[in-house]
Amino acid sequence: MSRHVVVIGAGPAGLGAAAAALRAGARVTLVDSAEQPGGQYHRMLPGAYDAAHPGRLHHGWDEFDRTRRHVLAHRRCDWWPESAVWALDRLDDRPPRVHVVRGPADGAGRERHVLDPDALILAPGAHDRVLPFPGWDLPGVFTAGAAQALAKGERLVIGDRVVIAGSGPFLLPVAASLLEAGSAVLEVLEANTAATVARGWGSRPWQLASQSGKAAELAEYTALLARHRVPYRTGRTVIEARGDGRAEEVVTARLRADWSVVPGTERTVAVDAVCVSHGFTPQLELPVAAGCAIDGFVRVNDDQLTTAPGVYAAGEITGIAGAPAARTEGLLAGWLAAGGEPGAPEIRRLRRRRDQGRAFAARLASAHPIGDGWTSWLSPGTTICRCEETSYGALCAAAGSGRSVRLETRAGLGPCQARICGPTVAELLARRGIQTTPHNRPIAQPLRLGELAYPTRKESAR
């Protein structure tokens, strides 16, 4: 009987993991909350659009498309789309039991399932980290990921006069998507100074990018921005969005290396939408539930194995290095989780490529850090927790009161359960000497009480 490997997440890492596990002879259940594989990077158009050339919006489409078709059609693969993993039960000395509901997002009456895998691979990915600024909660302010998801996933363009701001190379594909759809991108603002970016990437950055499969893509974006005469400015960012019920203008300002605002450098720009991303937050609820050791990201060994028995991790939850690196980690995790030969020559090559991916992640992090001075653009009234509308002033007052900040201000206790404000609140409190632990969400995805009452389908018969 072959090993049963459950893979959670069907983005570049998860799909790679599934492909490699199948190749090593395992039976695979591939679980994703979306209707189609691809994750955010290869987010697919809906079937109803019946697009003749979906690859025109993507890099590495042909390889993705081949892998996708191969994996989904494989006789040893069960593909579970629209499936949310809502809990992991830890067991002694074996991978956790996986609780899944299957059906349309947040629907009532989804089917409950339980899986007991021989090995579990976590590849849930990451989402944008957005630092708060006055007006960031106005409609018309989107995460860069939202702009990208809507453009790639359903051909919706968020605006026609757009400023893109934040930090990191991900700002570039977002600009490319908007330009492709005919919008005017007024400027792309990298908050870090040119010196920080250059120092972080160090010597021969292109060599590093090519090793991690990113060079051609980055070069293409740079050329596209030049062709459309879109200014790419370093050391400047959006410090405020203003408007009557929606974002109508942004204030940008020059930043010092530590991201503190240089007074007198403010400029006002009329916009109809703003996209922001200051980096990425790994989706940690499942690794936390599985009991994996975490130091910002999930800690893995040379085999992509976490500290939890039989639990592997791949992709952006182990570090932010982009899709090719995520895929490599997935391939490695899938092969090893399935019991594949660890010393096979191609596995040695994969390990080397994975190590290059890690080096790329480290450079990326040092070239695009978040500077401590960002709090200089906050005012006491700035919303920190979007759900509960906790202001910066209220958070600071509660931090000084000695009472529980979460209970006092409700920051992080709203519908998103601190997914958005969590890292920000933790950072602001740490500066005031209050240490917080990462949010543990025993229910990893929302579930209706009624759904708990339905009987569970035992591990799917094939």
Add this chain to the structure above:
Amino acid sequence: MSPRLVRSEDDATGRRPDTPLEIRVDGDAMAGVQGQTIAGVLLAGGLQAWREGPSGAPRGVFCGIGVCFDCLVTVNGERDVRACRRRAHDGDVVTTQSRAQEAR
């Protein structure tokens, strides 16, 4: 301008001519296209915000991938559905939500 759907005749992906659908939003008809999410229909239909936070502050789409829960709506009687993650179907009845009312 507001968010807009790329016209199918201009779409580089060569998507086929749109199949229309219609949903009801707080009783009013709103036109969409099969394949769009409910968030996509609302945004392209000219709504930037449809939910209210505790103070009545407007909320619409922020993260677009199911993380921020800003875009919650009631769909055919089911509360708290993430509009960015739910595909729209012809005849869906969408009701907007407000946390300000909850608090009262």
